[in-house]
Structure formats: structure tokens, C-alpha cells
Amino acid sequence: MYLSINQLVIVVYSILVHGYQKGNGKMYLLPMIQLKLIVLDGQLKQKYSTKVEFDLELPEFRTKRGVIRKCNDVVVAPVLMWVKALDLALDKLRASGCDLSLVAGICGCAQQHGSVYWKNNASDLLSNLDPGRFLHADLATAFSLMESPVWMDSSTSLYCRKLEDSFGNSEKLAQTTGSRAYERFTASQIAKVYDTKPGIYQITERISLISSFLASIFIGGYASIDHSDGSGMNLLDIKNRKWCGEALEAVAPGLKEKLGEVVENLTVLGQIAPYFVQRYGFNPECKVVSFTGDNPASLAGMNLGAGEVAISLGTSDTVFLSLEEGTGGLLGHVLCNPVDSSLFMGLICFKNGSLTRERIKNLCVGESWDKFNQILETTDVGNYGYIGLYYDLTEITPHIQGEYRFDPDGNLISKFPAPEMDVRACIESQAIRLRLYSERLGYSSGHSSSILITGGASSNTAILQIISNVFNAPVYTLDLPDSACLGAGYMAAYALRQSDERIPFYDYINQISGRKRCLLCTPDETACKVYMQLVSKYRDCENKAFGIYYSRLTP
Template sequence: MEERTFLSLDLSTQQLKGVVVSDKLEILNKASVNFHTDLPEFRTHGGVIIDKTNPHYITAPSIMWVKGLDMLLDRLTMEGVDFSKIASVSGSAQQHGSVYWVRGINNTLGNLDSKEFLHVQLATSFALSNSPVWMDSTTTEQCRELEKAVGGPTKLAEITGSRAYERFTGSQIAKIYHNKPDTYNRTERISLVSSFLCSLFLGKIAPIDISDGSGMNLMDIHTKEWNQTLLDACGPDLAEKLGHPVPSNTNLGPISNYFVERYDFKPDCKVIACTGDNPASLMGMRLDKDWIAVSLGTSDTVFLWLSEPTVVLNGHVLCNPIDKDAYMALLCFKNGSMTRERIRNNCCEGSWDTFNHLLDSTPRGNFGHIGLYFDTQEILPFLRGDYRFNKTGPVNKFTSLEVEVRAVIEGQFIAKRAYAEDFGFKFDKDTKILATGGASVNKSILQVLSDVFNAPVFVQEAADSAMLGAAYQAKYGLVGGSYNALLSSLPDPELACQPYSDAAEVYGPMVNRYRSIIKELVKCCK
């Protein structure tokens, strides 16, 4: 059999990454494009634009993502990738963001000139030039209307897997319909960022997959179909603008002729549905019911496999990308890596070595200090700003750099454990944690994770679980069969660290204290 490879892309908040894997799913080539440094003309910070007059309004230029793909494919070419060997393409992307295509877009995508860059030809293809992204939190009014439409937040969570969240796509669409009706009317199709990425390769608007679609507050997670009452609450003719959702491993057909002519892809290279970064991470980590996963990226997430959906108001239940009859539980924390980097920059002049030294030299429990840092409007809890506490109560600042450093890491992990327990997860002696994302290469940070959860932490050989999950999806969607059998040749996760013997004694009371602190803060901020 002729050698074949698989291409995966990950369109995250800060960058676009690409990887080519072999038939044995071994990494052959990688490349990336950083939006802030490689595309400075778009003037983003961390890949997004924060409105100067309203810091809750956060978007990203849609065309920037297209230009990023042009650059990425050129960089993969420079890496020596033979595109003619690629059998299928798939991808993952930041969840909840939305892209608004102008009328006639399928004709444009289907007739691209291979001699020109994509971003040149698609410059006028968006009814809304800047896409709302997951960091935006300006749709509180629309969230309440969505909940009201079906009888309250609990009922909405029962139907869609989540109560209404400001960053979710349904409320974002509703805001655009009400505030920018001309934009809404000029929009032929609305894509999620994942299906937008897929559309570029497919040469026509790609359908939304059910896993990413279940993070919109619009889909009935039981039937895997759009809920008409919720669609009507957002805008007219929305079903036509969204299209029909499909299973995550759907083979959507051959790649666009643009890529055949420009990059020498084979005409029979297939495009597999793209999904959100969290479902893709579940695939990349090969998660099952015996593990809890913690992804440490731009946003931090905690998730696990569910056989049946549960109704929760603090967290999310999404459709499982691997098993159409299963689900995945997800807790999302918006203030992840960029918040850790801010404290690192302030305390350690940008040095992770110094940061880790301070973290390692400060005792577990941090002398009774707790720090909570929310650079952008947090989801869990719904707060913004910095909050510092010593043993007796709130303080304006900590007295040393090492206390500040340990406070940001402990505070983030204590929150994750508290909300996971509130979700119903029971921690016991058999609990194992799989860490992924950019910070999972930092052993000092992982040791705090292990101690706070009082459980061993494992890592995989490759940390980019979303991108790898999409690579596995590219092959899975092409060949089918058993997903576990497909991945059987991959190495097992490696033990990174074990909790210290006093971990339960130190952090059990801190989790309880965290709950009390949050209760008072939320009460004061209402």
C-alpha cells in the first residue's frame, strides 16, 4: 500500500498550528503561526481584539485566520511536507466563536484561483469582519432571554447541556440579530470557528459537527438536532443559516480543487468534519471513565467521559465526539495561561525558571494565603479582577513574590477541584489525572495540581492534545472501525508526579475556604 499521511490543524485563540502524522499516528512535521507576532497588521493581543471602551467585548478578525492558514501551509511546505501523500484532513478550533459569511459564499469558495492566496480572495466574504470569540461576555441580556424561552436555566441545561453562558454562540447570534439586523440579513451561513476552518478545505460551507454544536445553547443534546424554540429566540431563519449538524467523524467529501492545484494534494484526499478544541482534546487524550483530564491552555478546562448526561448549572455537558451515544462533562475557566504569564512577568521578569524556583520553594498551603486572578470576566465564578487573602481576610497585596507565584497556581487548581466536586465527581484512591495543554510540560505546576487533587498526574508524550485529537479524527473519519483499536499502537501516558503525603490535610480545608470566599465575593458583586 502506498504510504499515506494525515493532516491536522488547530485554530486556537493565539495561534494556528498544523501537524502531519504517519499511518501509525507518529508526528512527522509541525508548523505554527502566532497571530500576535506573525500577523502584527491585525493589531491583536493574544490573538484577540479587546474593545477599548468595553473590555468585555472581545473579537478576532475573521480574515486573520484565513491569512494564518496561507502562512501555515507555506511553512509546512518549507518543512518538507509532501501534500500528495495526505489521505485526509481534519481540525480543531476554539469553541463558541462564530463566523458570518456573506451571500454567495459557496460560489466563492468553489471557484478559488489557485494562483492567489486565500486571504486575498476571501477579503470581502464576511458579513461581520470581526468574529465574536469565547472570551466575549457582552450577551447577558440575550442569555436571560434564551433561558426564559424554554422555562429557565435548569430547563435550558436539561435541553442543551448548559445554562445560558455569555460566550456561547446562541446568545452571540441573538445579539447580532438585534443590534446589527443588516449584518444578520446579509449573512447566508453562520459557521463555528471549527466548521469555518473545515469550509476552507472543503470548498463550500461545511456543516457544524454535533460535539462543537452542543456548545452553542441551541442543540438538543438528546436528539442531536437544533431546538426550534431556541433558534426562534435568536433570530429568523436560523436553521437555514446554521445548516444540519453531523456526527464528528463524518467524511464530508474530497478536498477543494484549490488545494489540489496549489499544494499538490491528491484529488481524492478527504475532508473530515472539524470539531471544537475540547472535544478534540478528549480524542487526543484517549480519555475514558476512569480518568479526569485537566487541560492547561489559554483557557483551562476540566473534563471527563459520561455515559449519560447530567443536568448542571455550573459546567457543561457536550456530545461525545467518539461515541454518539455518550457525553463529555466540561468545566471551563477563561483565565488560564495568560493569567499565569501575567504573574510570571510581574514577579519573575518573564522567566519560567525563576517562577518555578519561587513556586518550589514556597510550602504547600502558601502560609494560608489564597489568590484569585481573573484578567477577563471569568465563567466559574462569574468575577473579574484580582482578589488576595491571608489567613484572616482580604489584603491589597501579598508581602513577597513567592507567595504571589504560588497563589496564582494554587488558586486556579483549588477552583478546578471545587467545581469538579460540585459537578458530582468523587475523588478517591483510584483517581488519576491526565494533564495536557501548554503548561503540562511544567513539572513544578503539575506538582501543585497533583497535591491539590491528591491524585497522581500523568502526561502524554505529546502535549498538543487538541491538535493530535484532530489528527486521530482525520484517520478515524476515513477508515472507521474501533477508535481504541485505531490508537492501540500509541504509548500509554507517563507518570509525571505523585501527591505529597500531607496533600489531603493541606488542601481539603483550602477547598472549603475557597467555597466560602467565592460565596461572599459573588454576593458582593451582584
């Protein structure tokens, strides 16, 4: 059964949104956190949308770009700010004319890794919400920690090392939980709370991720963490899809009880709490589907099939792929797949993306992207064997910064024979990097392989042709302005279908949404052969650059 045309799905979305502001002739990155609600109809088309921007509409919390930065790399967000934003967003949605009695289901997604700490007996407050009061008033005393650590926090290096040491090394931790220990991951954040604020930890009844915290409000009780978002904590055994006892013991005592049980993605958690029925007019039969993280929701929104890779070309370049094997390693992250419990998802992010491309453009040809693209279209594939690596920011993988240029024999050189060679070197090295690390995560090219491109550079066919040739796969684009939002909506619709329907998520969403992908590029056989030979050379140059970088750091 599809959702009927007069039934709606609400998506709750709390996420870091990137925008740009021009100033002094330059572009500055302006991250701004917001809470957003969208309403989809039975054909998964957006009918209503509203948002609350934390800095602008909730100035009393004194956040800058949605967070509070403290000393020693501590970054937090006020929990009640999120609750109050939900109050405002629901009021806005009702005022927009949306008939909330038609809403059949609610799902949502949120920034990953952040944690919320519920005080002892907070479950009583959740189950007895007063429809005559705002949520933020009813839940003002529900939290033991009023400021939640978020993914931008990098203050937990000590606890990362302790967690890895408890497993023997970082690789063993990654094989079990899908990632090596990262400062932003929830395990290290909880360990820090237990170590530095033991009294807070002691009076904490439940620890939620931001996604399950939002779901908890809607069901009027503690919502379970789902497998996908839970696999971004360094606490879940991703193969068995259960909490990892060894990790729990290494982080804090009694942690399993405070986390509760994990559930499969697409689980219907229950019906919406009476509070929302009485205050906003929701149907009491409205179902709440388990919320998830923004990255898993993005994978669902892009509706990736077998053999497909999604690449977001933005300020950071990010690769998403569906995997059959859940073998975590030191590169990137392996998470539980949000829409197929038999699969996994790979995720890897590179800091040096569009801003690096723009800098090379400005350096070589000025402001014109047309001239930049003309160089890509008229110069030789493979750049005569010259390779350039450009890390304006300290890269995540590999951990390196600086510019490195190599001649055809792999020797480090200060500059190329012609300045415009940097144009092709930049794009080719970024494309090869995407393929190389995708393969290390588990991607393998084949006759069914294809690439789905999103982000700011998704309309630049000169860049996309190089990606197509490097991957030896066709490149498609999809008009998808908000893949995480839509993904959560897709998950709600799929979870609310008739239980006896066995249709896979991929086919179900394609049938309902009618979204069509646009073919932009197909691989050129001759160019593919050149890049096949260049991949190993790129790998050698990257290893050399890595050694050079660390030799310069050593006195």
C-alpha cells in the same frame, strides 16, 4: 486498517496561543493568534509543521494579538485574515518539501464559539474556486459580516439574559444545551447581529463556526457543524444531538436554515475540493473529516479513557473529563464527546492558576521554586486546618475576587500564624477546588481513576503529589506539547480507518501512536484521609468567602 507509513494527515489549527515576555522583572501574558498546519505520518508522528502569525505576517489587517478590540467589550477578527493565513500556510507547507499528493485526510480544530457569516450565493463561490488565484481573492465577496465575533467578546450580556429568560432560568438552559448563557457563546452573538444589524442577518445564507468555516473551504461547499463544537453554542440539545428549537426561536427567525444540519464527530464530509488538487497537488481522493473545536480536540489528543481526568496547569487551570451523563449545570460546560457519540465531555476553567502560584511563591520565598517545593514537602498535610483562597483575578467559578484566610474553626482571619503557611494553603485549595468542581461535573473517584497532567506545572512533583492525594488517584504526565493539534490528527486517522473495524478510539490511538504515559505520583493513604475531611470544610469556606465578597459590593 492503519494509515500506511507513506500516507499523511494534515491538521489545520487556528487557536489562541499563550506565551510570555519578561519585562521590568515581571512576566506578561501575550496571547497571539496563529493558524498552524501540521502533517502526521501513518504512525501519528509529526513530519512537517508550519504556521502563520497574524500580527506579524498579516499586518494589513491591523490586529493586535490576532483580534481587533473595539469599544463596549466588542472583540472581532477579520474573516479574510484567516483565509489569507490559510493561503500563506499552504504555500509554506508546499515549499517545505511536503508531498501533498500523499495526504490521505484533513481534519482541523479552531477556537470555539466564534461565528462566520456567509453571504447569499457564497456557496457558488466556494464551489467554483479558481486554482490560478489565492483563496482570499476568490472569497473576498463571500461574507456578509467581514469581522467575526470571537470568544473574547463580552458585549452580549443583554442577549444572554433574554435567552435564559426564554427557558425560564439559566439552569434549564444549561440542562438542555450544556451551559448557562455566556457572552462569548454563539447564540448570544447571533442574537446581537440579528438585533443590531438586521440587514446583515437577512443577506446571510449560512452561519458557520470557525471550525466548520475552515472545513467549508477545503470541501468547496458548506461544511456541517459537528456535535462537539456545536454544543458550545447554547443552541444544541446535547442529549438528542439536534438543534434545540426553543433556543433557535429565542435567538433569531430562520436560524435553523442558516445553521444547516449538525453531524456526528468523525464524519467524513467528502473529498477535497478540486482547487487544492490543481493548485497544490493534493490527491483527489483525499478525504476531509469534520472539523471541531479546540477543547474537544484537546480531549481527543489526550486520549482520555473511562475514569480519567486531564488537568492542564497553566495560566488558567482547566479540567477535562469524559462523562457518561450529559446533565449540564451552572458550573462549567458539558459538551458532546468528540470521539464517542455515547459519551459527553466536561470542561471547567479557573482563571487563577500559575500566575497566582507564582505570586505566592515570590511573596513567601522569593524567586526559588526549590524553597517553595521544600515547604510543600516538609509541612503538615492539611495545613493544621487552615485554609486560604486566592483569587487575584475575578474568578469564573465562583464569581469572586480577593484573598480569604480561615482558621481551623472556619473563622475569617487576616493572616496565618506563619507566612509560609500560604504556600501549602494555596496549593491545597487549588487542588481541592479542582476535585470539588470535577465532582460537580460528574467525576467520581474509584479504583480505575487516574489524573493526566499537562501544562507548565506538570514537572513539579511537590504540587502533583498534593493533587494525587486530594483526588486519591495516581498522577501521570504525557509529553504532549499541542494536544488540540494532535487530537485533530488522531480524529482524522480514526475516521479514515476501515469502516468494519469496531476498535474504540482510545485503543486505536494507543496502538498506532505508541505514546507512553509516565507515572509521577501515587496517593498516600494517610494524606487522602485528611483531604477527604478537608473537602467539606473547603466548601464551607468558599461559600463564606462568596458571601463576604458580595456583602462588600453592596452599599
